[in-house]
Amino acid sequence: MTAPAAMAPLTSAELKTGQSHDHPFISRTFLAPRCSCRTLDTYWARRSVLRHLQAVLPRFSGTLLDIGCGQMPYRPVVLAAPSQVNRYIGLDFDGATLLSADQRPLYRNVPDLTWDGQQIPLPENSVDCAMATEVLEHCADPENVLREIRRVMKPGGVFFFTVPFLWPLHDLPHDEYRYTPFALRRHLQNAGLVDISLTPTGGWNASLAQMIGLWARRRPMARIYRPIVCAFALPLIRILTTFDALPSLGEGTPMITGLAGTATKPSALPSRSG
Numbered sequence: 158m159t160a161p162a163a164m165a166p167l168t169s170a171e172l173k174t175g176q177s178h179d180h181p182f183i184s185r186t187f188l189a190p191r192c193s194c195r196t197l198d199t200y201w202a203r204r205s206v207l208r209h210l211q212a213v214l215p216r217f218s219g220t221l222l223d224i225g226c227g228q229m230p231y232r233p234v235v236l237a238a239p240s241q242v243n244r245y246i247g248l249d250f251d252g253a254t255l256l257s258a259d260q261r262p263l264y265r266n267v268p269d270l271t272w273d274g275q276q277i278p279l280p281e282n283s284v285d286c287a288m289a290t291e292v293l294e295h296c297a298d299p300e301n302v303l304r305e306i307r308r309v310m311k312p313g314g315v316f317f318f319t320v321p322f323l324w325p326l327h328d329l330p331h332d333e334y335r336y337t338p339f340a341l342r343r344h345l346q347n348a349g350l351v352d353i354s355l356t357p358t359g360g361w362n363a364s365l366a367q368m369i370g371l372w373a374r375r376r377p378m379a380r381i382y383r384p385i386v387c388a389f390a391l392p393l394i395r396i397l398t399t400f401d402a403l404p405s406l407g408e409g410t411p412m413i414t415g416l417a418g419t420a421t422k423p424s425a426l427p428s429r430s431g
Contacts, residue, residue: 187230192395194387197370201398201414205358206290206319207234209417214240216315216419219285222246224277224306225292226268235288246284248272275301279309286310288317293341294334303348310422316350321415323364325371338406338416350420359414360404366397367414 190196190203210231218241223229226247235242249268270278274296287306296302306316320341326332336344338355345353359367373383373390404411 187228188234192391192398194384194391197387197390197394198367198374200370200394201359201363201367202291202321202324205415205417207231209319209356209358210234210288210290210317213315213317213419214238217242217286217317219311220244220246220283222248222277222279222284222287222306222309224248224287224289224302225295229268231288231290242286246270246279248277250274275305277305277309281308282311283309284311284314286315286317290317290319291321293318293320294336295328295331297333299334299344300348303344303350307349307422312422313424314422316420316422317418318420319358319415319417323367323412323414325375336416341416341418345420349423351423352421353418354420355406355416355418357403357406357411357413357415358417359398360402361412362397362401363414364412366394366401369397370394 186196186199187203188207190200190207192200196203211234214235217235221235221242221244223231223235223245226232226249229245229247232245232247234240236245247268248270249272251271272278275298287310289306293299293302310316320334320336322335322337324335338357342353342355369390373386378386404413406413
C-alpha cells in the first residue's frame with residue numbers, strides 16, 4: 158500500500174504522548190484493521206497481532222523495548238491501560254539504509270535506538286518487558302537475538318512475539334524463516350527463556366482466507382480485473398474468518414496462519430551444584 162503524497166509525518170509531540178494512532182496510515186492498517194477490498198491481504202495478520210497483543214497488556218509494566226519497531230504502530234496501545242508501561246523504547250535498523258525510495262514515506266519515524274541486528278545497545282537488566290511483532294522471521298541468527306532480548310530484560314520480564322507462517326516472501330533479501338511451533342520453542346529454550354506459551358493466530362479457515370486475500374491483492378493481473386476479483390473474494394473471506402477455529406498445535410495436521418506467544422526471563426539463575 159502506498160502512502161498518499163500529502164500525508165504528514167508523525168510529530169515529536171505525537172510520539173511523546175503516544176498519539177501516533179492519529180496518523181492515517183497507522184490507524185487504518187494496524188490499530189483499526191477492517192476487512193475490505195483494499196485490505197484483503199493484510200486484514201487477518203493485522204487483526205491477529207493486535208488481538209494477541211491486547212491480551213498480554215496486563216503483563217506489561219515499566220520500560221518496554223519494541224524490537225523491530227518500524228513505524229511504532231503499537232506504541233499507543235502499550236502505553237494505555239491495562240498495560241502499566243510508562244516508557245517505550247523503539248529499536249530498529251536505520252531505515253534510510255534498508256528501504257527503497259518508494260518505501261521511505263511509510264517509515265518516517267526515527268527509532269529511539271538503532272542497532273546492527275546483533276547486539277542491543279542497552280545494558281543488562283535494563284528493561285522490564287519486550288516485544289517483537291513479525292520480526293524473528295527476519296533474523297538470520299534468531300537465538301542470538303533472543304539471547305540479547307533475555308540479557309536486557311530484568312529477571313521475570315515478559316517477552317511478547319508474533320511470527321508469520323503463511324506469508325509471501327517479503328522485505329527481500331531479509332526474509333529468513335517460517336517457524337513451526339516446535340522449532341520456535343526450541344530457539345526460545347536455547348536462548349534461556351522459560352514459561353513459553355505459543356498460540357496459533359489462525360486455523361484452516363483463516364489460512365484459506367489469507368491465501369485468497371493475498372492472491373486477490375498481490376497476484377500479477379491486469380489492473381482492470383483486480384477490483385472485480387476483490388469484490389468476489391470479500392464476502393468469502395469475511396465468512397471464513399468469522400467461522401475460523403484455532404487448532405491444537407499437538408494433534409493431527411493443523412494449518413496455521415502464524416504464531417503468537419510469550420516467554421519470560423528466569424527470575425533467578427539456576428544454582429550450580431558442586
